[in-house]
Amino acid sequence: MKVGVIGGGQLGQMLAQAGTSLGMKFVFLDPAKDACASALGEHVCANYDDQEALQQLAKEVDVVTFEFESVPAETVSFLSDYVPVFPNAESLRIARDRWFEKTLFKSLDIPTPDFANVESQTALENAVIKIGLPAVLKTRTLGYDGKGQKVLKNQSDVTNAFAELGGVPCILEGFVPFSGEVSLIAVRGKNRAIRFYPLVHNEHRQGVLHLSVASEQHPLQATAEAYVTKVLEKLDYVGVLAFEFFEVDEGLKANEIAPRVHNSGHWTIEGAVTSQFENHLRAIAGLPLGATQKYTESAMLNFIGAIPSAERLLSIESCHLHDYSKAFKPGRKVGHVTVCCKTMDELKQKTQAIEALMSH
Structure with a gap:
C-alpha cells in the first residue's frame, strides 16, 4: 500500500517508520524543501492548496492522511474526490476551529469551559x-x-x-481552575471498532508539552472514553484522535481535540503493544486495530530547541532517543525520548535524570 501524507514533519516521519514494517510506502506533500520526513519516502514539494500537486499525489497513492490540522479542510475535501482520505474533511474542519470544536462538545453534552x-x-x-x-x-x-x-x-x-x-x-x-491536564489517545477503524490507550498526564512549559506520563488505571478513564466515543461516532471518524481534558473537582472538562497522531502519544512507540502511529495506519488501511495496553510504566519528554548529548541520554537505561533530524531553533520541537520502566518510582528517577541533562 502507498500512503500519502499531507505534511512532512516529525509526525509524518514517525508514521513512515511505523508503516515500513507493514510493507507500506509513503509520499509526503510539504512546501518545505527540508521536510524531515522526506528521507523516508517521496517528497512532493508544493503548497497545501496546489491543486495540480494534490492531483499528482492522489494518482500515486491508495489512501491519504494528514499530520497536522493547519492543513486547509478544503484540501482534504478536494483530495476526497480522487482518493480515500482519513480522517474526513468534516473532522478537520471542526478540529481546526475552536468555535466549531467547542460547539460540537456542547451539542454532545461534553463539559466545557x-x-x-x-x-x-x-x-x-x-x-x-x-x-x-x-x-x-x-x-x-x-x-x-x-x-x-x-x-x-x-x-x-x-x-x-x-x-x-x-x-x-x-x-x-x-479560565478553568484545573488540578491537572490529561489526554486520551483513541483510534477508530473503518469497521467502527474503537480502541483506547491509557489516559496520559501532561505537563506543559511555556505553552508547549514538556512531559507525558501514561497513567495507572486513572479513575476517570471510563468518563474520558465515553466523551471521546461520542465525538468519534458523531464525526464518523477513522484514524487516531487525541482529546485533551482539564481535570477538575467534578471530573473532566474538554479542552481540545487533535485529528491525528499526537505528541502526548509518543510514549506508545516503545511503551505500548501497538504504537499510535501503527494503529493510525492500520485504521486508514482497513486493517485490524492493534492492542493498546502499555507494556511498562512509560513517559515521554520533549526536546525543544536542542537535544542533549546522545551519549549521555543513552547511558540512562530504558531511554529511547528519537531525533527528528531538524535544525535546532529556539522553541522548535526537535526530538523526544521515551522512557520505559518497571515501576513508577524508577520512571520518575529516570525522567528527572533526563531533565537534569536538558538543563545543562
Missing part, C-alpha cells in the same frame, strides 16, 4: 461581561503550542486584546 465567539473588540468586551475574568482569548484557528492566545486577568488586559491577536476571529473561554 464557558465560551463565546469574538469577532471584534466590542464583542470581546461583551463576552467578558458574560463570562467574567480571568479568561483566555484564543484565535479560532492556527493556534498551537501556546501561540495565538492571551490570558486576560483584569480589565486592562482586555483593552486592545482583539487587535493584539491579529484582529482575526477568536473565542473567549472562561
Whole structure:
C-alpha cells in the first residue's frame, strides 16, 4: 500500500517508520524543501492548496492522511474526490476551529469551559461581561503550542486584546481552575471498532508539552472514553484522535481535540503493544486495530530547541532517543525520548535524570 501524507514533519516521519514494517510506502506533500520526513519516502514539494500537486499525489497513492490540522479542510475535501482520505474533511474542519470544536462538545453534552465567539473588540468586551475574568482569548484557528492566545486577568488586559491577536476571529473561554491536564489517545477503524490507550498526564512549559506520563488505571478513564466515543461516532471518524481534558473537582472538562497522531502519544512507540502511529495506519488501511495496553510504566519528554548529548541520554537505561533530524531553533520541537520502566518510582528517577541533562 502507498500512503500519502499531507505534511512532512516529525509526525509524518514517525508514521513512515511505523508503516515500513507493514510493507507500506509513503509520499509526503510539504512546501518545505527540508521536510524531515522526506528521507523516508517521496517528497512532493508544493503548497497545501496546489491543486495540480494534490492531483499528482492522489494518482500515486491508495489512501491519504494528514499530520497536522493547519492543513486547509478544503484540501482534504478536494483530495476526497480522487482518493480515500482519513480522517474526513468534516473532522478537520471542526478540529481546526475552536468555535466549531467547542460547539460540537456542547451539542454532545461534553463539559466545557464557558465560551463565546469574538469577532471584534466590542464583542470581546461583551463576552467578558458574560463570562467574567480571568479568561483566555484564543484565535479560532492556527493556534498551537501556546501561540495565538492571551490570558486576560483584569480589565486592562482586555483593552486592545482583539487587535493584539491579529484582529482575526477568536473565542473567549472562561479560565478553568484545573488540578491537572490529561489526554486520551483513541483510534477508530473503518469497521467502527474503537480502541483506547491509557489516559496520559501532561505537563506543559511555556505553552508547549514538556512531559507525558501514561497513567495507572486513572479513575476517570471510563468518563474520558465515553466523551471521546461520542465525538468519534458523531464525526464518523477513522484514524487516531487525541482529546485533551482539564481535570477538575467534578471530573473532566474538554479542552481540545487533535485529528491525528499526537505528541502526548509518543510514549506508545516503545511503551505500548501497538504504537499510535501503527494503529493510525492500520485504521486508514482497513486493517485490524492493534492492542493498546502499555507494556511498562512509560513517559515521554520533549526536546525543544536542542537535544542533549546522545551519549549521555543513552547511558540512562530504558531511554529511547528519537531525533527528528531538524535544525535546532529556539522553541522548535526537535526530538523526544521515551522512557520505559518497571515501576513508577524508577520512571520518575529516570525522567528527572533526563531533565537534569536538558538543563545543562
